[in-house]
Amino acid sequence: MRMSELSVATGIPVATIKYYLREGLLAPGRPLGRNLADYDEGHVHRLALVRALADYGGLPIVTIRDLIGHVEGAKSSRYGLLALAQTAMTKWPAPRGGSHLAAAERLMDEMMARRGWTRSRAAHRAVRMAVGVLAVLGELGRQDMIAALDAYAAAADRIAAIDLGVLEGAVRPDASGPKDRERAVELVVVAASLGDALISALRRIAQVEQPQPLQDGQWALDPGRAV
Amino acid sequence: MRMSELSVATGIPVATIKYYLREGLLAPGRPLGRNLADYDEGHVHRLALVRALADYGGLPIVTIRDLIGHVEGAKSSRYGLLALAQTAMTKWPAPRGGSHLAAAERLMDEMMARRGWTRSRAAHRAVRMAVGVLAVLGELGRQDMIAALDAYAAAADRIAAIDLGVLEGAVRPDASGPKDRERAVELVVVAASLGDALISALRRIAQVEQPQPLQDGQWALDPGRAV
Incomplete structure (x- = not known):
């Protein structure tokens, strides 16, 4: 055309x-x-x-070009490609220092031990990201949200199980050609960006749909004004 | 100081x-x-x-100023303030047209009916956002992710139940003064931005921690290289 x-x-x-x-x-x-x-x-x-x-990923053009480069099949291993795509997809603000950082690290360690999450290292970016969020919540005095960490982790576990189910279904066990690699990397990129956007939207809808509205709905959340 | x-x-x-x-x-x-x-x-x-x-919200200064204005207590009702904060917090790309949009609307309708989600209207922004993501997934041929919509919605329901528990604990039933309003609006703003960031990070960690890694971990996801 x-x-x-x-x-x-x-x-x-x-x-x-x-x-x-x-x-x-x-x-x-x-x-x-x-x-x-x-x-x-x-x-x-x-x-x-x-x-x-x-x-939906909110990514700048330069990041998209990098990702497209990976999808087009650089020479790195498949594992490396997935790791790169995953890393590039996520915004990783550096955790800010301050008195709440050490407490946040301990909270995260303890939660991961309770869940039996043993593969992730404290230095991994996603762990640093979660620690950073917890430290900021501490700064803001949001002990109530911090106390919900285990519950949020359990919910994230369910989401990840769905993610992995999709990935396993999409990638053949004997996948090895360049087309397979492209397909796998594209799926990771799409799942990370559009998956986060979808979960964020569903979370907002589900808040409104919770069975116990607060005080005659006065404090209930709104799914956003009609467009 | x-x-x-x-x-x-x-x-x-x-x-x-x-x-x-x-x-x-x-x-x-x-x-x-x-x-x-x-x-x-x-x-x-x-x-x-x-x-x-x-x-963590990735918000531009101008949006933060608007939100701060709400926190400082505009004259609108508490419900209106929460709705405004919630709306301003979320990026809402306009759903793109194309042949997949009508199918996405139908899928979303059907899922919401199955879950008994009756309060959200098709015109609400969060619903439009979810429809937009589904339409793009359709464009990209990701039927596997679309098929997981009900599972993702169930997970979002769990997250929303945790969110509402936090909000109910934080806001007194008789809350009505300007301080109460500020506290409530700030919580909504923090929960929306930092909550999304926390769930996104936990999702990435949980992907790595899933009990059934793919093919000797070759396709396993990485939580990001060490920083």
Whole structure:
């Protein structure tokens, strides 16, 4: 298809598609002549992926380009690719110091011991991220949210079990070719960004739908005004 | 305390504190003389809140200023304040059109009916957000993630039950003064931003800790390289 048809198929303006081409987010089409190229379903799919990462992952173009690079199959191992994609996908603010950091580290350690979470190291980024959030909650005096850590971890465990079920179903045990690698990395990227967005939205809906509204609904949460 | 002490107490550079003062994110200190002011614990707390929203909510300064305005007690009702805070906290990309949108709306309707979620309207922002994610997953051919919608919704229900437990514990049934309102709105803001960040981090840790790693851990997810 021509670029104008690609624009119609994806709902993305021609100017934006040209920008993605210049930035290397989209492979050039098959040349048909001067200023004319042919695009296919691969381009439609790639554009959908780029928009998903921008809209729901909230990722800047430079991060999306890095991720696309991984999806296109760098030479690192599959494990390394997944780790890289996972790391690149997540915002990792450095934990701020302060008097609450040590207490947060201890709380996290104790919770992980209680759950039998033994593979994650204190130095791992996701653990640092959780510790950082706990330290800030301590700073803000939110002992009530900190006290709910084990309950939130149990809920996260359920989500992760669903995630892994999806991943196991999607990746063949004998997967090894470049197409398999691309598919696996793309799934991790999509699951991390769109999964977080989906859970965040469902959490807001579920808050409203809880069976025990507070005080005649006066304190009940709102799922957002109608658009 | 003087501004230099406020900087030490919060770990935030003096230049950044001055920027927050100029932008109206922080109330001026009590004047002690020319170019000299006194700051108190209220300022420490406010700075912690601003940094939490910036670091973990990923919010721009202008949004934080709007939220701070709500926390400071606009004239709207408590319900209205909570709704505003909740709405401002969440990124809401407009659902993109395309052939997958109608299918996504139907899937969402059906899931909500199965769960007995009857209070949320199709026009509510959180519902639109979930529909948008489902439509994009459809575009990307991720039927496997779409098939997990009910399971993710059940997990979100658990998280929301924890959220509401925290909120009920924090807000007295007879709460009505401006301090109560501030406390409630701040909790909603903190729970939305830091809660999402905490769940996202715990989800990544829990993925690694799932009892059935894939294929000798080759496809296992990594919680992020050591920092």
